[in-house]
Amino acid sequence: MARLDHLESLEAQSVYILREAYRNLGRLGMLWSIGKDSTVLLWLAKKAFFGHCPFPFIHVDTSYKIPEMIEYRDRVAKELGLELIVHRNEEALSDGMGPDRGRLACCKALKTDALASMTKKYGFDGLIVGVRRDEEGSRSKERVFSERDNDDLWDHTHQPPELWGQFKTEFPKGHHIRVHPLLEWTELDVWRYIGREGIPIIDLYFAKGHERYRSLGCAPCTAKIKSDAATVDEIIAELALTKTSERAGRAQDQEDAYAMQKLRQDGYM
Template identity: 45%
Template sequence: MKTLTHLERLEAESIHIIREVVAEAERPVMLYSVGKDSAVMLHLARKAFYPSPPPFPLLHVDTTWKFRAMYELRDKMAELSGMDLLVYQNPEAQEKGINPFDHGSLHTDMWKTEGLKQALDKYGFDAAFGGARRDEEKSRAKERIFSFRTSSHGWDPKNQRPELWNLYNAKKARGESIRVFPISNWTELDVWQYIHLNDIPIVPLYFAEKRPTVERDGMLLMVDDERFPLKPGEEPVMRSIRFRTLGCYPLTGAVESEAKTLPEVIQETLLTTTSERQGRAIDKDAGGAGMEVKKQQGYF
């Protein structure tokens, strides 16, 4: 009798979770950030419902500051999967011209945290898939697969439901919603290997290439478009770089690398001794409890 590999077990578990949500929620949606975790999650959703397309839309909570290559892949994948793509941009942030250069953490708060709440309320989604993993960050190690949010999108770490076996309780009162993390039990290595084995399209920025960069506050930033305000004396330098995580380009640090293929990227990932979230500015807010505070405020 065949014994399943760890990736086969993880895949089956994730598909099971995605189907449970579709069976029990009224209006599910998949939050699609165009990163590698989203790529895996979307692929799993396509597998879960084949030959039907996944019976829910993709939602991109856009900040208008993503890398151009991300927008390209986003549109391509929506078409390929046969799913509706909803793009939501917080009109208030739009109007006020909130941007990562002038507004610091307000940029994330308004575009992402507020934007997500507004989008979920606007469409009345009661279940939203997200690509978070338990190995990413300390407070996530205890996050449930089904995470309940109050009608104001708050998260109460003391009031989460126990999850036994593979039985998920999706019952909720009107106005409440669930965030569901189907790839909770995957590690960064699992994600990469799965992308490799299944040939899943990902944003080319994950692979090394010569790109225009500036170094700022110890981070290597890519000058992705003309909106990047150069400080006096700053001159974009072509460096061979790639990204370990993708977000808003002015907030996402690159690493210098020569890894041009997936096995090379995986090799570099495994040999490196710096965890992947370090490239992001967000975790450093509010000391060690950064992500947890953000979650209580409603950040995904």
């Protein structure tokens, strides 16, 4: 028999990781940012569990998201009958937190801190997150099962060994594991898989009026790119030629050379 092709191998590995997480981590949830990566994750979960989704989906809502994202979120959750948890840092929001207070401060309050309080509130032992190595430097160094301590901190210079598909499943109570099933995927892999599988994704990614979103985030901090790519095929063709980074339109990444490392040490996804 022929070997599995690249996308088949990636799919098989991600399904294996999802099943390890479901089996070995007590209370498990999946972060769903509405973007293409976490929508691919949702699709992979349906494959891993034969059409079922045996854990809740969590949206950390900053209240600044692009409005179409919220509408898409609620529609798909209803269609699929997902158990959806929407969590906001209400305290920071009522205190007027926003990007005008500084982008990194805003990300920390409305994403990192919101995620931490959500994790504690629901007592999650494992959170499945759709980050990929090729997105940015600190993610490139991640483990598939990555431990966070009681304060959600990531000890990035002392990561445990991870070999032969034997992931970190022993950890003290109160810590949790970030599970990264898409770590080995690239942006192009994600698009090719969306194309091959016919996964319906939010149409903000497709060009209208010569521009589109390449990466989705909060409205004030996420810029569109110039593009005429209106289909998955056209996006794949565009990416094959591009020289810019996927997250170039994400303002918080550009604040300082180690902005993402700093955010992620504190618990950012």
